[in-house]
Amino acid sequence: MPAPNPRDRTPLRGGPLRGGCLCNAVRYQITGVLGPLGHCHCGTCRKSHAAAFATTARVAWSDFEWLAGRESIQSYESSPGKQRSFCGACGSPILAAWDGDDELILRLGSLFDDPGTRPVVHIWTEERAAWFELGSALPTLPRGASQPDASATEHREGGKSASRDQANP
Numbered sequence: 798m799p800a801p802n803p804r805d806r807t808p809l810r811g812g813p814l815r816g817g818c819l820c821n822a823v824r825y826q827i828t829g830v831l832g833p834l835g836h837c838h839c840g841t842c843r844k845s846h847a848a849a850f851a852t853t854a855r856v857a858w859s860d861f862e863w864l865a866g867r868e869s870i871q872s873y874e875s876s877p878g879k880q881r882s883f884c885g886a887c888g889s890p891i892l893a894a895w896d897g898d899d900e901l902i903l904r905l906g907s908l909f910d911d912p913g914t915r916p917v918v919h920i921w922t923e924e925r926a927a928w929f930e931l932g933s934a935l936p937t938l939p940r941g942a943s944q945p946d947a948s949a950t951e952h953r954e955g956g957k958s959a960s961r962d963q964a965n966p
C-alpha cells in the first residue's frame with residue numbers, strides 16, 4: 798500500500814461532524830475536511846488513551862468549533878510544545894495540538910458521527926504494545942457478548958448475564 802499523502806483531505810458529506818466526551822459535557826463540531834486517518838502506537842498515545850493505539854486525523858483549527866464544555870477541557874503537555882486535551886470531568890481524550898500549529902490532531906474515538914473515511918496507516922509501530930499483534934485477524938463478537946475466557950475476566954458491561962450472552966452467535 799502506498800504511504801498516504803498527508804495533504805490528502807477527505808471532504809465531509811452530509812453536514813458537520815460532531816463529537817464529544819463520555820459525560821457529554823464537552824461537544825464540538827468540524828465543518829471542514831479530515832486528513833488521513835491513522836492508528837498511532839506511540840508510547841504517549843498508548844498511555845494517554847490507555848489503549849493499544851489512538852486513531853487520529855488532522856483537522857484545521859479554522860474548521861473546528863467547540864459547541865459546549867470548552868471550560869471543562871484540561872490539557873497535559875506530553876512532549877515539549879504538544880498539548881493533549883481531554884474532558885476534565887470524565888477524562889475522554891478529545892484532541893492534541895502542537896503550540897502555534899494551525900491544525901489539531903483529532904482523537905477519532907470522540908466522534909459521534911461516521912467520518913465517512915477509514916484508517917489508512919499504522920504509525921509509530923516500533924513503540925506498539927507487546928500484546929498487540931499488527932495484522933492479526935481476531936474473532937469478532939456482537940455487542941454485549943462475553944469474551945471467550947469470561948470466567949477469568951471481570952466483565953460487567955451493561956450488566957448482562959454471561960450465560961445469556963454466550964448463547965448469542
Ligand SMILES: [Zn+2]
Pocket residue numbers: 818819820821822823884885886887888889
Ligand atoms: Zn466529559
Ligand SMILES: [Zn+2]
Pocket residue numbers: 837838839840841842843851921
Ligand atoms: Zn501517538
